[in-house]
Amino acid sequence: METQELHSVLRAQAELLLGEPGSARAPAQQYARICDGLVQAVPRARWATLATRDRSGLRCLGATDERTPELARVMADCGHGPCLDAIAAGSATEVVVDDVTAAGDRWPVFAPAAARAGMRSVLCRAMAPGDRPIGELTVWSDEVGAFGDERSRTIMAVLAAQAAVAVSGAQQAENLARALRSRDVIGRAKGILMERFQLGDDGAFQLLVRSSQDLNMKLGEVATVLCREAEERAAPVPRARSGPDSG
Secondary structure, three states, rough: HHHHHHHHHHHHHHHHHOOOOOOOOOOOHHHHHHHHHHHHHHHOOOOEEEEEOOEEEEEEEOOOOOHHHHHHHHHHHHHHOOOHHHHHHHOOOOEOOOOOOOOOOOOOOHHHHHHHHHOEEEEEEEEEEHOOOOEEEEEEEEOOOOOOHHHHHHHHHHHHHHHHHHHHHHHHHHHHHHHHHHHHHHHHHHHHHHHHHOHHHHHHHHHHHHHHHHHHHOOHHHHHHHHHHHHHHHHHOOOOOOOOOOO
């Protein structure tokens, strides 16, 4: 593959991810754009997906077709498939399937499901910033042997490395925002307890911690329940109707 062509692919994907100057996108929009870029860049690709794997299993975060998230769910349920193999392999290699209809021995549940969905060829690559897989990218085709050439695999490898940085950054930003929201809720809950029970800051926090342990709930969840209860108590009670029709 020519170096100039590779630079053009990377530049196009970067422009797709960045969008208009000064614009900010939600993670879901970012993931969708990555998938769109894969279909545009990888020869003979018809559809693309972006998935991550966490404690809850394989999660499809972006897709260009409604059938591919369903295939991700099949892989999550049965515990096998090309996406899971790509994550297990890390950044070392790609997973290429020339014809899923012939992969029944390897993936007895996934392969028939993919064939029924009209998929024939699959190419997967892990997103692994720092060699720690956080997910994977997949391109799909309804043609047999669509991704057997080195050009497709090279493009997929460089775009997976680029996407790994974007997805990792989006996840870190999302985790930070979640932590800030949790801290704000905990602060409000402490204020409620301080006023209600005449406690100091440390005393209110310890009461929250004990409640979290006793209820077997996360600290942020206990704080959220307490704040919601306080809001409901403070809400004005609807006044009874008066007049000739009221009774």
